[in-house]
Amino acid sequence: DVKVTQSSRYLVKRTGEKVFLECVQDMDHENMFWYRQDPGLGLRLIYFSYDVKMKEKGDIPEGYSVSREKKERFSLILESASTNQTSMYLCASSPPDLLIFEKLFFGSGTQLSVL
């Protein structure tokens, strides 16, 4: 069965800390994504990656960076956490763009609180 695993369900960090959110998928998917979800705003794309060591900015990349050293793992990094980065973070993966069966599979999310 399809599985996208996020390392933490809940995280509490201090302002200014460096934060790592980890995501692993076991489906050999090329594409991986990081979204954040805020009430009333839906999901907004932060970064995505379509191959190892490749990354593209999404709609709201400011304050974030990513790393994809292996195909199965995609990390989101908050270089210096701020209170406005308190949010639910969702990782997702999908097969390559040209496949007919093009679905997005999500992890269960990380609720990050920055104090």
Added chain:
Amino acid sequence: GIQVEQSPPDLILQEGANSTLRCNFSDSVNNLQWFHQNPWGQLINLFYIPSGTKQNGRLSATTVATERYSLLYISSSQTTDSGVYFCAVSSAGGTSYGKLTFGQGTILTVHP
């Protein structure tokens, strides 16, 4: 970029009622998916439906691509249908890499 609007923002039903959720989008799409987010936050893909009609049990979806909207029908609703329903699309033309733009969601509450 492409805009996605969902309606209604909130919906409250009694168990057994039927409902229709709507998703309007501003441009041609090559990918449209409906998701359900349960109260624990897990997002589950319901339909991949860039055009046409699909059914899965009590749920069905129709996308009229030429008129830029999609509808999700829930029949005989159950309390387990509660949660947030999202529509997500990717714009036709170019390579999207499966990148989806989400609407704000419809919050559905089903009372017993």
